[in-house]
Amino acid sequence: MDWRRCGSRCAGIDTYIEKGCSILIVIGGALIALTVVLQVLLRYVFKAPLFGLEELSRLIAVWVYFLGAIFGTKLDSHVQGDVVERLFNTVRGRAFVKTATWFLSLIVCLLFLYHSTKYCFWLYGTGERTTGLWWPRITSVGSMFFGAVFMTVYSIANVLKFFNAAIRNPDRGPGGAE
DSSP, X not given: XXXXXXXXXXXXXXXXXXXXXXXXXXXXXXXXXXXXXXXXXXXXXXXXXXXXXXXXXXXXXXXXXXHHHHHHHHTXXXXXXXXXXXXXXXXXXXXXXXXXXXXXXXXXXXXHHHHHHHHHHHHHHHTOBOSSSOOBTHHHHHHHHHHHHHHHHHHHHHHHHHHHHHHTOTTOOGGGOO
């Protein structure tokens, strides 16, 4: 298989992931708002709170947070300081800084992936459950592993993208002059 077909397939998979995560974030955000409003109404207006609604809200929120982290990694929109990048006047210099930044982010994502994987396997082995509804805790903690996998994949993609931009040397003018 050549690189073009591989890139095309990865782009197709990426589109499905993006659409799926977008839908889940919208549904999750709406459900969080709905559960909070419902719990406030039940607790303070009708004086009859619904047991476990906070736990459901928290479960949805954790998944929405990690889906958002995946998008932040994919779109390079995490909160970041770009002071060092401003020291470079060339596109190539900025691309090298972004490459280094994303390489460090990749290392952090790999560490997060390692520890979240280790924790998820341990938690799955213990069979630990939540205190309220007795749901398996892996349902919420699994969001860390899921987020770490895709954040690592998108960090690798960003390292490659910015490294490619840096080595292509886009600052060269016509005839190779800078």
